[in-house]
Amino acid sequence: MAQQTEESCEQSKRLSQVSRYQLIEGLLKKLIISICLKTEKQKIFGFLLLLFYYLHFQGRASAQLTPDSTLGGESSIITPGVIINRQPADRIDGGASRGANLFHSFSEFNLNDGQRVYFASPTGINNIITRVTGANPSNILGTLGVNGAANLFLINPNGIVFGKNARLDIRGSFFASTASSLVFADGNQFNATTSQSTPLLTVSLPLGVQFGTTPKPLDVQGSTLEVLPGRTLGLVGGEVRLIGGKLAAPGGRIELGSVAGNSLVSLNPINNDWRLSYEGVQNFQNIQLSQGAVVDASGEGGGDIQVWARSLLLGENSSLEALTLGKQPGGTININASQSVELTGTGTYINDVSLFLLGIVRPSNPRNGIFTLSYGSGAAGDVVINTPSFIGRNGAFVATSTLGLGQGGDLTINASNNVELTASALITGSGLGKKGDAGGITINTGRFLVQDYGVLGTSTLGTGRGGDLTVNASESVELIGNNPILIAPGARFLTGLFSSSLAAGDAGDVHVTTQRLSVQDGAAIGASTAGKGQGGNITVTASKSVELSGTSPDAQAQSAIAATAETGSTGKGGNLSVQTGQLILQDEGRLSVRSRGTGDAGNLEVIADSIRLDNQGSIAAATTVTGEGGNIRLQTQSLQLRRNSIINAEAGGNGNGGNIAIDTDTLVALENSNITANAFQGAGGRIDIDTQGLFLDRTSNITASSTLGINGVVDIDTSVRNVEAALPALEENVVNPDQIIAVSCLARRNYKRGSFTVTGSGGLPSTPYGAFTDSYSLTNVQPISQNNAAAANHNDSLEESNAPTLHPSARAVTTEELSLSDRTPPLQEAQGMFVNADGQVILVTLSQLQAIAKAEDLVCHYQSSVSQSRKSGVGS
Template sequence: MHEIFKDLQSASKRLLFAVVVWSLQISSLNFLSSKPAFSQIVPDRTLSIPSQVAAEENTYTIEGGTAAGNNLFHSFESFSVPTGTEAFFNNATTVENILTRVTGNNISNIDGRIRANGIANLFLLNPNGLIFGPNAQLDVGGSFFATTANSIVFDNGLEFSATTPEAQPLLLVSVPTGLQFNGQGGEIRVRGEGHSFTAFDPLFSPIFRNNDARGLQVNPGRTLAFVGGDITLDGAMLTAEGGRIELGGVEEGFVRSISPVSPESQQWRFNYDGVSSFRDVHLVRQAAVDVSGVSVGSMQLVGRQVALSDGSMALLQNQGTQTFGLLRVQASESLTLTGMNPDGSIATSLRQATIGLGSAGDMDIATRRLAIREGAQIVNRTQDMGNAGDIDIRASESIELTGASPRNPIARNLIANASFGMGLTGDLIVSTHDLSVRGGGNLATVTFGAGSAGNIFVTATEVVEVIGVEPRILAPSILGSASFSMGNAGSGIVNTSRVIVRDGGRLAAVTFASGNGGRLVVNASEFVEISGTVPGSINASSIDASANRVEEVTQQIFRVSSVPSGSPGDLEINTPQLNITEGGLVTVRNSGTGRAGRLQVNAEAVLLDDRGGITASTQSGEGGNVTLRVDDSLQLRHASQITAEAGGIGNGGNLAISADTIVLLEGSTIDANAFQGQGGNIQIETQGLLLSPDSRISASSQLGVDGLVTIAQPEIETRSALVQLSSDPLDATTQIVSACSVAEENTFIVTGNGGLPPDPTDVLRGQDVWVDTRLPDFVEASPLRQVDSHEEEGSSIELPLVEATGWQHREDGTVELVATPQVRVGNRWRGNCRD
């Protein structure tokens, strides 16, 4: 029993000790959770004057550090700011730049506030990585730079390094000039709850920012920069009102920083020419980078793969009177924009805009591949008096716009320069290898107001494809320029090898309203192909500079009249092979009240098949003029047409067609007809014209005067066929035919326009000789009498004399005059001509 009691007593002591230890641990944890841990911000001893950290309540007060001129250097073993805490840099107000590095191995987690005195710029350098939580805030008077570079470089070559923190003579440094990366930099991730932007609709409405104070912000006009490895904004908000935002995904190389050069601008700029390899930049879950404001904002996104999705946005919205700054995106591999926010009101976008008197800035995009999907947009627009800027896109491999938003069919994939007010739009310049616009996507300059649309210039070394419609509202894929209001459409130039417009797609410079259409020029070094229609749509696949009606649903979306009143522009196509099939159109027609445009095609061969058309027709105005210059063949088959018909009181247009051969089969037509006006004129120049019985060429008028149809062969140049005659006089006596036997050296000469003189020794062969066929005038017949057989044998009946009409040679060489000569046939005399 005693032993058992001792064992129980020992066990009780051990249990009591465990309970005490456990209680102490709980108390310690409670204490740590109620006070900030000093281990979150820990200075190191690498500086000549080390940093000092004092913790009071929820604030880390950072003092000390090494000063060098207007720069103040801090160095930490670790640097994190937990939720609800603050890191306060208690610097002198004369300090211009606070440079902070982390030399340990830990990532910096920042979910509290970072604060500094005065207007100092703050640099935070941690190669291990930086993570900003949804509660992170900035309270600095100057700009803020977060980077995972290895070092900050100065103009004298000195570095403030986090990976080799050995002391250097920092007293000689001045302004930071760049960031050095060695290929091992960590990521920068910023988390948030997503922006709260709103818009009445994804097409017409400006963005309402709602004074959202969430996320990381700097003072107006300042710079907010994140330059590191992979950059991810996950629902994050970055704001620099009227300032600059910089996102740079860098793996290895040197990023040059350019400090502000004037008091008017406090924006820092970065140059990535010294970078050898990049990392990715992603904006997801309604992330936003916003420099909108009344002063000049600008933005740059640089990386390997730059991607925005889920309604994320890069926004530069000018609310002032100055011209806004540049939005530049450089993606060494790809730039991808996808989708919309959950309610379908905000498109994922790169967006320059003006809502005031000042103009929007330009957009400059350089990448290998650009893809816009599910309703995303790249747009530069004006809502008021200010002008929109230019959009310049260079994608060395491909540009792809595919479809519309699954949530909202109105929100189509879009690269556009647009006017919704009095301001003008800028130009749209696109350069790539392959360009594909499909499923209702748009690549266009467009006006919905009084301001005119800009011009569009497309260069695609391989192919331009404009294919299909948005199936829910039958909105076509469009490449070009358009007017939906009073402003005029812009002009367009497309240079490529192949153009394919199919299944309802449109390559166009058109008007749907009172503004005029633009001029369109298409140059394709291999071929142009237009084919197909869409069931239920009034518009076929087309290349056009026309004034067109649109479907009823499109009229409602874009608020346009059902009948356009503007005039179309001109259209020119230059290509070796032009194929228009299955209802496809090349047109400068006017479906409204005005005249048609002018159309010119220069090609080696043109084929229209299965209702293909080239038209300059009108509903009621003057028909347009069509000029076709075809080197080889022009073929129209299966109800295809070339027409400049005019409806109403308009006169028919004129058709001028030149081709080596022209073929019209199976009910095809060439028309310049009119209804009440005068028929147009058709002038055809060809070597050969084949017309089936059911096909026609017509320039008639139902109620007016018919036009003229002229068909002619091309003029033949005869000067080159003339022979230069000898200037030496000829002896006519020597020009007798050489009908002699070949006995010695001879020559044969044909001179002038005459034939050969006859052989003087030849018989008159084939000559028409008059023969007297009259019966001789015999004396009156006497009664027949019996002739005695004994009369003299030499006696004969005396015949009357007749006139001689020829002669013939006797065998003895004498000549006998005869009434009817016998023409000699047989061997010709072959004496020596010289005898």
């Protein structure tokens, strides 16, 4: 920083010295002219002044353009007083010609304010390459031109300054750099830091610019530097500072690069011009635009702007622009910053962004940001920003909208660490009454923060479709709101992510993927239609949590994720899908799909491990006019509603209520929390709840009614649907048979005949005399027909003289007499089961369906049989 301050002071001193010389020179000229009209003595005095003027100032002017001796007999020649383009100018002739390259070498290269200096461009010369070998920077305060169509390269490793009145008059492209040398394809270098003789000059094309250990800055101080349409304007140095002024290449290309020491920036020929690449650069320095500086590649088709830096700092009404004004497609603004991109506005943000959203901005309006807009039939260009950190604040914004017939451009930000928007916006849209589709916005980052009227928005105000909005944040997305601002009747300015249609075009979709999504203090994610177009869909995937909490400080805006068809719209509202680990809606936070027009509301789906609504949290799919209410589907393990929270799919007017389907393990609704699918004139909706546990207090309700129409249906199912999945799995390691073989089917009697093997889903007692606890009740056991028994390998059977009584709760069989015989064939093992219409479990064999038993805990195996002599004995 100290070094930068010292350099700035030295440059200021040099500029001040030049300005003083210019002032004195002007006064002397006026004095000489006035004296020459006076007496003879005064004329003599005037002659002496004139002699002093030519000896001092004209000598100084010549010293400003001082060729060195490194080119020998091919050194540059300064020819003053040449009329070029109808005005006097100094012409630079001579130089060393090699093929299509013409080389010049100077020890000093400066232009005074008002001075016009042109390089001669002989036939066959494509590139004029000029180096400055002295120890001072070049101060370009006048007009620098080429008297021909050649490209001009200016290299001074000690720095270059373009003053307020600096101008370019060049038909080719222009490159200025504080590099130490120009590198050619054959390996030769045109070096500005060491003396070099003529034989090293080459006919090869320039390959790149090589920088020394400490590249010096390159400053533009209020200048307007412009090349002809389709040409390239490149500035590459250490620090690059644009303090006011303008760089322009209409429909062409502008290259800005700021590199650190020992860097090679390559020159790649494209379409008879040049493009810079930075593969040979390890470290960069900063590029700063301030005081209304403009970098402009606008034209019939928008041109390209490429920026490479450590940090790009843009503020104070400055901008990068590539507007499409005609039929040709726009180019791309490509920004690469190894550390950060920071855009800072001037606080006029709300009005500026509102104009963009309403599609009435004009080409003279864009400031405080980065813009690729289309005002013609050509497509707008794209904006691509690659950096670890992107920050927009205090009214800065980026826009890639179409305000004509062309397509809008896409906006992509790849910021590995974070993207922060504080009172700033990223916008793409289709203008008022226009046919072009809006471009999309894609944010790829770690953490995404939007606060204090920050907006990420895409819109359509014509027949074109709105662009899609996609946020991929590997860690978190956080939206923090503020008091809403009314910008038009019924239109409020909020903080958040928005896709909207205000006309016949469909709105774009919104996609958010992250670990954690937090929407606070009245911020929102919205997709809406206010016209004939369809509303956009919203998809949120947050692996850990989604939390919507609180209202704006004035309580006029709720924290929300909403897909809405607004008042007066005829289009259908979009759908809303949320998939997350934990969904929290509290303090009036809400999820909603809603229609306030004649179109239907969309559908709402949530898949989450747990859903909690607290203190007026809400999930809604509702209509207020004639549209049909949307449907709600919730799939979760735990659903809780507390303190005036609500889930509703209601319809006002003639519409029918929507449907609500809830699949949850447990549902708790307390403290005046309700689930409703009501209607006014239409039919009530349907509520289907599938749960194992439903807990409601007296103040909470589940209703599907209609005030004037047909009531809906509420269906609550608490049964277990999947019996096989509900039963515990059998143990893989079966216990030793010696421990489970008993001489009786009764575990508490010691008979020594026969055997009885038990395999149970709930586990086995360690011995036949241990207690056997159950997981499922044993009821409605039916007698087993002996006709169904298979041939016996065992000679034992169980019989009783009186019918046994089965007590399911005690898991014991009581009878007056129990004996074993060897004449009853054994049972077959059950080979399947199903649930009948009454909810009973049926155990079956493949060949027999008559043996029906409901026994969740107990199955007899090992070819034993249970029989009873009284066929009417039934367990109870």
